[in-house]
Amino acid sequence: MDIKTPINPGGTKTFTEDVLKIERCGPEEDYLTVIDIPGIFRITTQGITTDQDRLLVERMVNNYIRDSRTVILAVLPCNVDIATQEILAFAEKADPSGKCTFGILTKPDLLEERSVKSVVCDLVMGKRRPLTLGYYVVRSRGGDEEDSNGDIDLLHGVDMFREEPWTSLSSNKAGVNPLRACLLELLEELANLGPPRQTERQQQQFLVSVSSKFQTIVRAASDADYSTHESFADDDLRLITKVVNTTEDFSHDFEACAHTYSFEGELSKSLQPMPSPPLFSGGEEDAREEEARVSKKSYNIFDLDLYPDLEGLLSQGYTSHQPAQVARKRFVDNVYHQAVDLCLLSGPSNPLGLFCEQWVLDLSDERLRSIAGETRVIQEKRQNLQTALQDLAQALEILG
Numbered sequence: 001m002d003i004k005t006p007i008n009p010g011g012t013k014t015f016t017e018d019v020l021k022i023e024r025c026g027p028e029e030d031y032l033t034v035i036d037i038p039g040i041f042r043i044t045t046q047g048i049t050t051d052q053d054r055l056l057v058e059r060m061v062n063n064y065i066r067d068s069r070t071v072i073l074a075v076l077p078c079n080v081d082i083a084t085q086e087i088l089a090f091a092e093k094a095d096p097s098g099k100c101t102f103g104i105l106t107k108p109d110l111l112e113e114r115s116v117k118s119v120v121c122d123l124v125m126g127k128r129r130p131l132t133l134g135y136y137v138v139r140s141r142g143g144d145e146e147d148s149n150g151d152i153d154l155l156h157g158v159d160m161f162r163e164e165p166w167t168s169l170s171s172n173k174a175g176v177n178p179l180r181a182c183l184l185e186l187l188e189e190l191a192n193l194g195p196p197r198q199t200e201r202q203q204q205q206f207l208v209s210v211s212s213k214f215q216t217i218v219r220a221a222s223d224a225d226y227s228t229h230e231s232f233a234d235d236d237l238r239l240i241t242k243v244v245n246t247t248e249d250f251s252h253d254f255e256a257c258a259h260t261y262s263f264e265g266e267l268s269k270s271l272q273p274m275p276s277p278p279l280f281s282g283g284e285e286d287a288r289e290e291e292a293r294v295s296k297k298s299y300n301i302f303d304l305d306l307y308p309d310l311e312g313l314l315s316q317g318y319t320s321h322q323p324a325q326v327a328r329k330r331f332v333d334n335v336y337h338q339a340v341d342l343c344l345l346s347g348p349s350n351p352l353g354l355f356c357e358q359w360v361l362d363l364s365d366e367r368l369r370s371i372a373g374e375t376r377v378i379q380e381k382r383q384n385l386q387t388a389l390q391d392l393a394q395a396l397e398i399l400g
Contacts, residue, residue, distance in 0.1 A: 037061055040086045061087070065094040071391040072101040078120045078137070079110045082129060098132030099384065102391040105137040108166070118165050125169065133391065137169070193382055196374070200365060203372035207360040218352045222345065243340060251332045259324070 038057045044050055065072050072091045076082060091101045105124065111117050122128045124135045197203045217229050221239035226232035236242065344350055363371070374382070 037064060040090070058090075061090055062094070065090060071387055071394060073104060073391060073394045074101060075104045075106055077110075078105050078108045079116075082119075082123060088129065100133075100387055100391075101131055102133045103131050103135035105135055107139070108137050109139050114165060121165050121168055133388065137166075193378065193385075196382060197372050198374060198379060200368065203368050204360060204363075207363075207368070207372050208357050211355050211357050211360055214355055215353075215357075222352075243345070247332070247336050247340070250335070251329075254332055255328060258328070 037060050040057060040061060041049070041054060044054060072095060074085075074087045074091055076085050076087070082088070088103075092098075095101045103123070105120055108117070108120060111120065119128070120137060124137055126134065195202065195206055195209075197206050217231065220226070220228040221232070221237070224238070224240045226238055231237050341347070342350075345352065360368075
């Protein structure tokens with residue numbers, strides 16, 4: 001690069017457009033590029049910088065910040081007049097809406113006069129030259145400071161912000177920790193939006209994931225495995241239990257209300273016998289005994305005195321009400337198996353099995369987009385959140 005340094009005193013350049021790139025890769029690392037470009041200066045230093053260096057730095061700054069994907073993190077020393085900081089003018093030209101420009105005010109510990117501190121506070125509160133994304137004021141770590149005990153709050157001068165006039169600032173605008181907290185809030189808000197669904201592939205992956213989770217819940221509900229998902233805390237969502245209870249209610253209602261006629265018990269228990277005149281009582285008894293004897297002989301009916309268990313077997317195997325009960329139970333069972341189970345629960349066309357991975361894969365592009373595509377409002381909100389996250393991550397990278 002031919003840069004003049006203590007190691008290379010023979011170098012002829014103070015600045016160069018060559019890029020020194022350090023990559024930090026890992027499964028938990030953010031997909032983020034932090035570019036630290038030289039600060040803008042207007043006055044050259046004899047023997048160190050030249051007008052060519054000044055123009056080179058301005059060209060580098062413009063080349064980077066005009067990219068629409070770039071988040072401008074304008075680092076401004078508190079002990080320098082903000083009106084003389086050209087970076088804000090460059091940023092305003094590249095980002096007129098201010099959606100990608102973030103102000104970081106550093107070195108507040110170098111300020112001694114209360115009036116100067118108040119000017120910085122006015123900037124943070126938006127009373128002077130406001131930025132859409134606002135300003136944060138932090139005290140960067142000095143070169144001779146060590147983070148040996150990991151006390152980041154003390155290291156970055158939180159105690160200093162408890163003094164006047166810094167106490168007039170909102171607590172989420174002073175120190176590195178508010179930057180970190182803001183970053184976590186944005187991450188949570190972004191997570192609530194779910195995965196991005198702008199491309200067809202993203203939309204399909206999103207719906208497949210949702211359908212897979214849905215089928216897992218359906219299987220748990222069908223197996224009465226209610227410990228697998230928190231939604232089963234609601235009794236109304238316990239599917240099989242609800243089906244069983246509803247089927248029992250249907251059976252009771254059908255037994256009580258579905259028949260046209262009601263049949264009483266045996267006639268001998270419900271009807272009173274007609275009294276006979278005393279004159280015919282003796283002959284009547286003889287006639288009845290003879291009739292019973294002939295009937296037993298004609299129909300080969302066994303005498304219960306000879307077969308005492310026969311009456312119990314007959315009463316268990318057949319009663320006057322049992323045919324109706326068997327028919328009713330069979331009808332209720334058929335309703336459950338053919339209407340409820342086959343059509344609603346486990347049949348090939350049941351509604352619980354409709355929303356599956358294959359159904360998602362068979363969707364046309366237009367229908368997939370109408371179901372899973374993001375609205376323009378959500379897309380813009382997601383983009384703004386991602387921009388703010390990159391902004392804050394850059395701030396923490398530089399100040400941390």
